[in-house]
Amino acid sequence: MTNSAETGTALRSGDAQVRWAAEPLRAGQLSVAEICATMGIGRTTLYRYLTPEGEIRKEPLP
Numbered sequence: 001m002t003n004s005a006e007t008g009t010a011l012r013s014g015d016a017q018v019r020w021a022a023e024p025l026r027a028g029q030l031s032v033a034e035i036c037a038t039m040g041i042g043r044t045t046l047y048r049y050l051t052p053e054g055e056i057r058k059e060p061l062p
Contacts, residue, residue: 011041011049011060018049018056026054 001026011018017039024030030038048060 011045014056018037021046022056024048025050 021035021039025032025035032043032046036043039046049057051057
């Protein structure tokens with residue numbers, strides 16, 4: 001899986017990557033650290049798009 005740093009593109013709230021990350025986080029199947037490692041992103045980037053509960057934000061945080 002490529003990340004935004006490699007491709008030069010930003011994630012978007014509706015992106016498949018964001019939706020993929022939300023499911024196991026919401027269900028408690030993967031930790032934030034595991035999701036971030038798999039996606040190749042940091043916690044700050046993840047939380048821009050998801051709440052700590054795993055809900056997708058309507059607008060990403062700045």
